[in-house]
Amino acid sequence: MQPKDYHVILDSLAEAGSRPQVLFRQAGDGFLQVEYGENPRFNLVDSFRVLTVNGAVKGKRIPGLFETVPGIRTNLYHFDPEVLSVRKLIGEIKEVEESISEVMEIEFESRLITLPIAFEDSETKKCVQKYVKEVRPDAPNVINGYNIEYMALCNGVSVAEIKNMVCSTEWYNSGNGFWPGGGFFWPLDPRRAIVVPKYNPPRTWTPEGTVGIGGPCLYVYPTPTGGGYQVFGRTIPIFQFSQKHPLFKDNPTFFRAGDRIRFFEVPEEEILRIYQHVHVETDYEYDIKSGTFVVKDWLDFYNSGSVQQEVGELLAKQEAGTRIAPKV
Amino acid sequence: MLSVLNGGIETVVEDWPGRIGYLDNGMSASGAFDNVALGLANLLVGNSPGEAGLEITGGYFEAEFGMDTVISVTGTDMKPTLNNQALPLWESVKVTKGDIIKFSHFGEFGFRAYLGVGGGVDVPLYLGSKSTCLFGSYGGYNGRKLQAGDVIRFGPVTQKLEALAGRRVKESARPRYVREWTLRAIPGPNASPDYLTEEGMDFLFSTPFKIQHSSNRSAYRLQEAQGLSFARPDGGVAGSHPSNVLDHAYAIRGTLNICGNTPILLVADGPTLGGYMCALSVINADLWKIGQGTIGRDFIKFEYCTQEEAIQARSEQRAWLSESSLT
Numbered sequence: 001m002q003p004k005d006y007h008v009i010l011d012s013l014a015e016a017g018s019r020p021q022v023l024f025r026q027a028g029d030g031f032l033q034v035e036y037g038e039n040p041r042f043n044l045v046d047s048f049r050v051l052t053v054n055g056a057v058k059g060k061r062i063p064g065l066f067e068t069v070p071g072i073r074t075n076l077y078h079f080d081p082e083v084l085s086v087r088k089l090i091g092e093i094k095e096v097e098e099s100i101s102e103v104m105e106i107e108f109e110s111r112l113i114t115l116p117i118a119f120e121d122s123e124t125k126k127c128v129q130k131y132v133k134e135v136r137p138d139a140p141n142v143i144n145g146y147n148i149e150y151m152a153l154c155n156g157v158s159v160a161e162i163k164n165m166v167c168s169t170e171w172y173n174s175g176n177g178f179w180p181g182g183g184f185f186w187p188l189d190p191r192r193a194i195v196v197p198k199y200n201p202p203r204t205w206t207p208e209g210t211v212g213i214g215g216p217c218l219y220v221y222p223t224p225t226g227g228g229y230q231v232f233g234r235t236i237p238i239f240q241f242s243q244k245h246p247l248f249k250d251n252p253t254f255f256r257a258g259d260r261i262r263f264f265e266v267p268e269e270e271i272l273r274i275y276q277h278v279h280v281e282t283d284y285e286y287d288i289k290s291g292t293f294v295v296k297d298w299l300d301f302y303n304s305g306s307v308q309q310e311v312g313e314l315l316a317k318q319e320a321g322t323r324i325a326p327k328v
Numbered sequence: 329m330l331s332v333l334n335g336g337i338e339t340v341v342e343d344w345p346g347r348i349g350y351l352d353n354g355m356s357a358s359g360a361f362d363n364v365a366l367g368l369a370n371l372l373v374g375n376s377p378g379e380a381g382l383e384i385t386g387g388y389f390e391a392e393f394g395m396d397t398v399i400s401v402t403g404t405d406m407k408p409t410l411n412n413q414a415l416p417l418w419e420s421v422k423v424t425k426g427d428i429i430k431f432s433h434f435g436e437f438g439f440r441a442y443l444g445v446g447g448g449v450d451v452p453l454y455l456g457s458k459s460t461c462l463f464g465s466y467g468g469y470n471g472r473k474l475q476a477g478d479v480i481r482f483g484p485v486t487q488k489l490e491a492l493a494g495r496r497v498k499e500s501a502r503p504r505y506v507r508e509w510t511l512r513a514i515p516g517p518n519a520s521p522d523y524l525t526e527e528g529m530d531f532l533f534s535t536p537f538k539i540q541h542s543s544n545r546s547a548y549r550l551q552e553a554q555g556l557s558f559a560r561p562d563g564g565v566a567g568s569h570p571s572n573v574l575d576h577a578y579a580i581r582g583t584l585n586i587c588g589n590t591p592i593l594l595v596a597d598g599p600t601l602g603g604y605m606c607a608l609s610v611i612n613a614d615l616w617k618i619g620q621g622t623i624g625r626d627f628i629k630f631e632y633c634t635q636e637e638a639i640q641a642r643s644e645q646r647a648w649l650s651e652s653s654l655t
Contacts, residue, residue, distance in 0.1 A: 004632045006529045008516030025517035028609025029638035031579035033517040040564050040574050069351045069577035071601060076577035078351060081639050177577070177601030180354045180464050184575070223464075241466055252455075252466075253353040 018103040032077045046073040047174040051258045052108045056096040070175040110293035113261045118268040119233040123207045140326035147230040156321030165192040170260040181222035181239035183255035191310040200328040202228035209234045236274045245282040329394040335475040337386030340460040341468035344378040347457035358459040361619030365403040367649035369444030372400035372420040374492045377649040379448035380458035384441040387433035393423045398446040398492040404438030406431040422493035437505035438620040447483030463597035501653035509617045511610045512633035518605035531555040536627040543623045548593040575603045582610035613641035
C-alpha cells in the first residue's frame with residue numbers, strides 16, 4: 001500500500017502588500033479551492049478580491065474550466081481534469097493573483113439593484129405563526145407573533161431603527177448559495193450592521209421573497225423553503241423557474257455575486273401588485289443600475305473617524321441588547 | 329410513452345452528468361445517483377450513456393407502456409416483471425403497447441434500479457439537463473418524483489427494435505454490488521495538519537461508516553464518528569466547533585462534509601455552499617457506488633487515492649460505459 005499524503009495545499013503565494021497569502025487546496029479530481037489566508041478571518045476585502053480575480057480568470061475562457069463558486073474568502077474552481085490539469089489551472093490563477101497586488105487598486109463590476117420592501121407584511125407573519133404552532137411554541141425570538149421586536153431587542157435599538165438600518169445601507173452579495181438564486185448580502189455601511197442569532201431549530205416554511213437576517217448576513221428567500229434567519233418583511237420576486245419574465249429569460253436567477261441591493265419601504269399592496277406584474281403580466285421593470293465598485297472609496301468611507309465612532313456606539317448598544325435578549 | 333400506475337417510493341427522471349454550470353446560482357448538478365447503471369441501461373437500448381432514464385429508489389414502481397419499444401433494467405435487483413413474467417436485468421427487451429412493468433423492493437445488494445427506454449425519456453431540458461432536482465423541485469418531470477397518472481414520453485428510436493432487443497451486458501462488465509462499499513477518495517480541501525490530525529485522517533480512511541436512514545438525494549449521512557480528532561480547538565471566527573468554517577463552496581458531487589462529529593457525503597442535489605469543513609472527496613469515477621448504498625443497512629469505507637489515479641479511473645469508466653461492454 002502506498003503511503004498516504006494528507007497535505008492538500010498544492011501550491012501557495014506568499015502574502016505581498018495588501019494581498020493575503022493564497023492557498024491552493026485540492027478538493028477531489030475536478031475541483032480546486034483557492035483560499036485567502038491560513039487563519040480564517042471575516043473581512044469583506046477578501047470577498048472583493050475573490051470576485052476581482054474570479055472575473056479575470058473567467059475572462060481567460062480557459063478550456064476545461066466549467067465554473068467557479070465564489071465564497072466570502074474562498075473560490076471553488078470546477079474543471080475537467082482530462083482537459084485542464086490542476087497545475088495548469090493553478091498557473092492561470094497565479095498569473096492573475098500576481099497581477100493584482102494592492103487591494104486599493106481593486107475595482108469590479110457591481111450592479112445596484114433597488115428593491116421595494118414591505119415590513120411586517122401578512123405573508124411572512126404566517127410563516128412565524130406556523131413555526132410557533134408546529135415547531136417551537138415557546139420560541140423566545142418570537143415577540144407579538146413576529147421576529148422584528150426580537151431583532152430590535154438584540155441590537156439595543158427600536159423597531160423603527162431596525163427598518164431604517166435595513167433601508168439606509170447598500171447590501172453587498174458575496175456570492176449565491178444555500179438555495180437556488182439566493183445571495184448572501186452584507187451591509188456596506190458598518191453603522192447599519194444588524195446582528196441577530198439564527199432560529200433554533202429552523203423553520204420548515206418561508207414564503208417567496210421573505211427578507212431575513214441571520215448573524216450579520218441578509219438573505220432573500222427565492223422560493224418557498226425552510227430557513228433559519230429572523231424575518232422582518234417581504235420584497236418582490238428574485239427568481240422565476242418558468243423564465244417567462246424577460247429578466248429571467250436566460251437564467252431563472254436574478255442576483256449575481258458582486259451585486260449591491262438597496263431597499264425602500266412600500267405598503268404590502270404594492271408588493272402584491274408587483275408579484276402579479278412579474279409572474280403573471282411579466283411586465284414589471286426592475287430598477288437595476290450598472291456600476292463599478294471601487295474598493296479604495298469604500299475603505300476611505302469605512303475607516304473614516306465619524307463612521308468608526310458611530311460603529312462604536314452601535315456595538316455598545318448591541319452589547320447591552322445581547323445581555324437582555326433571551327437566548328434562542 | 330408510459331403511464332405511471334404506481335410511482336413507488338421515489339422514482340425520478342435523471343440523466344448524466346446532470347446540470348453543470350449553475351453551482352454559483354445555488355443549483356447543484358443533480359443527475360443519476362448511479363451513472364454506471366444508468367449508462368449501461370442506456371447503451372443496451374441504443375442510447376448514449378448519459379441519456380435520461382428513470383431512477384427507481386427503494387422500489388414498487390409500476391407502469392403501462394403506451395407503445396412498442398425496447399427497454400432495459402439495470403441496478404439493484406427489484407425482481408421486475410413484465411406482465412407478471414420475470415424480467416431479466418442487464419438485458420434489452422422489446423415491449424408491446426399495453427405491457428405492464430412492475431418492480432418489487434430493492435434487492436439483497438444495491439438500492440437503486442434504472443429503467444432505460446429506447447430514445448430516452450423525453451422531458452424538457454431545463455438549464456441544459458433533463459435531471460430532476462428534488463431538493464429544489466425543478467427539472468425532470470415537473471420537478472418532482474413520479475406518481476400514478478403521470479404520462480412519460482420517450483424520444484424517437486432510430487434503429488429497428490428487433491436489432492436493439494436481446495443485447496446483454498457482458499458478465500465481466502456488470503458492476504459488483506456489495507454491502508460494504510469502498511470509495512476511492514482524495515484528501516482535502518480541509519485535511520491534516522490544519523483541520524484534522526493525521527490520526528483523524530487515518531481514522532476516516534480506515535473505518536467503515538454505516539449509512540444512516542436520514543440519507544437522501546442531497547446528502548448521505550454516515551454514522552457519528554467519535555474517532556475524528558480535530559487539529560484545532562474551535563472554528564475561530566466561524567464558530568465554536570472545530571468543524572465550523574466561514575461559508576465556502578462545497579465540491580459537489582462527492583465531498584465529505586464534517587458537521588460536528590457527523591460525516592456527510594454531499595451528493596446529487598446537495599447544498600452548494602455552507603459553513604462546515606470538508607475532509608475528503610470521493611473520486612468522480614466512484615460516485616456511482618454511493619447511489620447503490622442502501623440506507624440503514626450498508627457501510628461506506630474510504631480508500632486513499634491520488635489525483636493521477638482518479639484521472640486514470642475516469643478514462644477507465646468511459647471505456648466501461650461503451651458498446652464494448654455489451655454482447
